[in-house]
Amino acid sequence: MTEPVLEIRDLSKSFGALRVTDGVNLDVRPGEIHALIGPNGAGKSSLIKLVAGEIAANSGSIRFAGQEITGFDQIARARLGLTRTFQVSSLIPEFSARGNVMFAAQARRRSVFGFLGQVARDPELVDEAMQALERVGLADRAGVRVSELSHGEKRLLEIAMALAMRPRIFLMDEPMAGLGQEGSARLVGFLDKLRSEAPILLIEHDMDAVFQLADRISVLVAGRIIARGTADEIRNHPDVRAAYLGEDEA
Amino acid sequence: MRDLVTEHRLNIVLALVLLAGPLVAHAADEPFMVTLATRAAILALAGVGLNIALGLGGLVSFGHAAFFGLGGYAVGILASHHQNYEPLMTWPFLVNGTNQMLILWLVAVLVSGLAALVIGALSLRTSGVYFIMITLAFAQMLYFFAISWPAYGGEDGLSIYVRNAFPGINTLRPLDFFLLCYAVLMVVLVAQWRMTGARFGTALQAVRQNEGRVAALGLSPYRIRLAAFVISGMVTGLAGALYVDLNRFVSPSMMSWHLSGEIMVFIILGGVARLFGPVVGACLFVLFEHVFGSFTEHWQFFLGAALLAVVLFARGGFIGVVAGRARHD
Numbered sequence: 390m391t392e393p394v395l396e397i398r399d400l401s402k403s404f405g406a407l408r409v410t411d412g413v414n415l416d417v418r419p420g421e422i423h424a425l426i427g428p429n430g431a432g433k434s435s436l437i438k439l440v441a442g443e444i445a446a447n448s449g450s451i452r453f454a455g456q457e458i459t460g461f462d463q464i465a466r467a468r469l470g471l472t473r474t475f476q477v478s479s480l481i482p483e484f485s486a487r488g489n490v491m492f493a494a495q496a497r498r499r500s501v502f503g504f505l506g507q508v509a510r511d512p513e514l515v516d517e518a519m520q521a522l523e524r525v526g527l528a529d530r531a532g533v534r535v536s537e538l539s540h541g542e543k544r545l546l547e548i549a550m551a552l553a554m555r556p557r558i559f560l561m562d563e564p565m566a567g568l569g570q571e572g573s574a575r576l577v578g579f580l581d582k583l584r585s586e587a588p589i590l591l592i593e594h595d596m597d598a599v600f601q602l603a604d605r606i607s608v609l610v611a612g613r614i615i616a617r618g619t620a621d622e623i624r625n626h627p628d629v630r631a632a633y634l635g636e637d638e639a
Numbered sequence: 640m641r642d643l644v645t646e647h648r649l650n651i652v653l654a655l656v657l658l659a660g661p662l663v664a665h666a667a668d669e670p671f672m673v674t675l676a677t678r679a680a681i682l683a684l685a686g687v688g689l690n691i692a693l694g695l696g697g698l699v700s701f702g703h704a705a706f707f708g709l710g711g712y713a714v715g716i717l718a719s720h721h722q723n724y725e726p727l728m729t730w731p732f733l734v735n736g737t738n739q740m741l742i743l744w745l746v747a748v749l750v751s752g753l754a755a756l757v758i759g760a761l762s763l764r765t766s767g768v769y770f771i772m773i774t775l776a777f778a779q780m781l782y783f784f785a786i787s788w789p790a791y792g793g794e795d796g797l798s799i800y801v802r803n804a805f806p807g808i809n810t811l812r813p814l815d816f817f818l819l820c821y822a823v824l825m826v827v828l829v830a831q832w833r834m835t836g837a838r839f840g841t842a843l844q845a846v847r848q849n850e851g852r853v854a855a856l857g858l859s860p861y862r863i864r865l866a867a868f869v870i871s872g873m874v875t876g877l878a879g880a881l882y883v884d885l886n887r888f889v890s891p892s893m894m895s896w897h898l899s900g901e902i903m904v905f906i907i908l909g910g911v912a913r914l915f916g917p918v919v920g921a922c923l924f925v926l927f928e929h930v931f932g933s934f935t936e937h938w939q940f941f942l943g944a945a946l947l948a949v950v951l952f953a954r955g956g957f958i959g960v961v962a963g964r965a966r967h968d
Contacts, residue, residue, distance in 0.1 A: 475855075483965075
């Protein structure tokens with residue numbers, strides 16, 4: 390079996406008495422979409438934050454691309470190719486859609502100390518940004534200021550920024566949220582192909598999307614993984630049905 | 640994009656007005672007006688410096704007078720040593736004073752940049768009100784140090800009697816000195832304009848708007864801010880150097896918190912983060928000081944009223960009212 394890209398071992402995090410992450414083991418293999426599902430407050434977003442380095446774990450370890458990264462901060466992890474998208478769109482509001490993606494492309498080059506060359510006339514950055522916008526279907530909105538984009542467009546822009554980072558893994562926190570049925574369907578098709586570029590750790594509430602996309606699904610309840618398996622295995626898992634899918638489907 | 644063109648044109652008009660005023664005053668044999676315009680140009684430069692930190696970076700520094708004063712003292716100290724034929728130090732190597740502006744400016748910029756590096760490195764670990772207070776505290780430390788250090792005049796300040804020299808021009812003539820200050824201001828403004836559209840300016844503005852996003856993209860918001868703070872301090876320090884040559888005098892009051900506040904007022908009056916914001920603000924300030932100051936010593940009452948009006952009704956300041964909202968890609 391191929392070496393996993395991301396390997397989480399016995400990861401725990403408490404806020405006071407609240408254990409948001411409780412001995413979690415999880416790995417993401419090349420080319421797969423590993424979905425993380427669970428009821429609200431199960432600690433899914435916290436887990437993403439722990440992996441991205443926004444918050445530090447109390448114990449456990451994280452390996453990424455064959456390297457121990459537990460002690461790395463968020464910036465160092467992002468530089469290694471861990472790219473996350475946010476549950477609530479986190480963009481640069483005064484920049485245009487294109488400006489946001491160009492900034493991501495600039496960040497990937499770790500280029501900050503340029504004082505003369507004008508970004509807007511940098512063909513490399515512009516081309517890269519337009520390609521990413523094209524892929525998510527936002528090319529015709531490239532010049533629009535973020536604060537004037539619709540909610541759904543902001544969600545897609547999040548993805549375009551992640552694409553411009555050319556990551557080794559995508560950490561996606563509810564990318565479908567608020568996209569509507571048509572938008573979700575299109576994004577499902579897009580993510581389905583995206584996994585061949587880099588694996589995806591996907592948090593998603595849209596169960597149809599998860600069952601369609603995920604190679605494996607981990608179910609997180611109260612900070613613990615209670616089940617893991619393929620879509621079919623999870624669908625029929627008694628604990629999952631009780632804890633998550635609800636009695637009406639049982 | 641229409642607004643941007645308008646702001647661009649407005650800036651050119653403003654630059655020409657600031658140039659034409661003293662030329663007319665000179666032709667009309669009104670050297671005092673030329674000096675007034677020089678004062679406005681220098682204060683504008685101090686504001687341009689702060690605008691890089693405050694406007695582009697969102698770093699509300701309430702201690703920029705420290706850099707203004709350090710730049711000023713760098714000039715004052717070196718020039719006074721030159722005039723007294725006393726070396727600044729003899730060990731481990733001989734350092735003499737100088738009256739060459741180009742050297743003085745370089746020293747002023749280096750000293751204030753170094754101070755900004757130290758102050759920024761410590762202050763930027765905080766944010767919001769704490770940042771405002773820490774920068775104020777550092778400036779006050781330097782202010783009281785200048786007051787209590789007798790070697791260079793202490794509380795009384797230090798006179799340099801003769802304006803320093805610049806190759807090729809007679810700096811003692813008001814118009815020549817104005818043109819020199821004006822040229823420095825314009826060079827810095829063009830540099831800031833380029834910087835704003837370049838990668839550094841983009842990163843700095845991104846940090847101001849969404850720090851978490853910048854970190855998630857693998858760039859360090861702290862380093863970007865620190866670099867901006869140093870550049871900002873350097874520009875304000877350069878303004879301090881010119882200010883001392885304008886007045887032929889440096890005193891601790893250049894470092895007082897009043898001056899930090901005034902520099903901030905320039906920016907708010909003219910338009911935060913707008914290229915020519917501090918230029919307009921400083922000109923208005925000097926104009927108020929001159930016009931209202933001629934019939935009441937409480938002229939700052941009118942300045943306060945203008946500031947209030949801007950904050951309540953015109954958040955973009957003068958530039959915002961005339962040219963509309965700022966736009967960038």
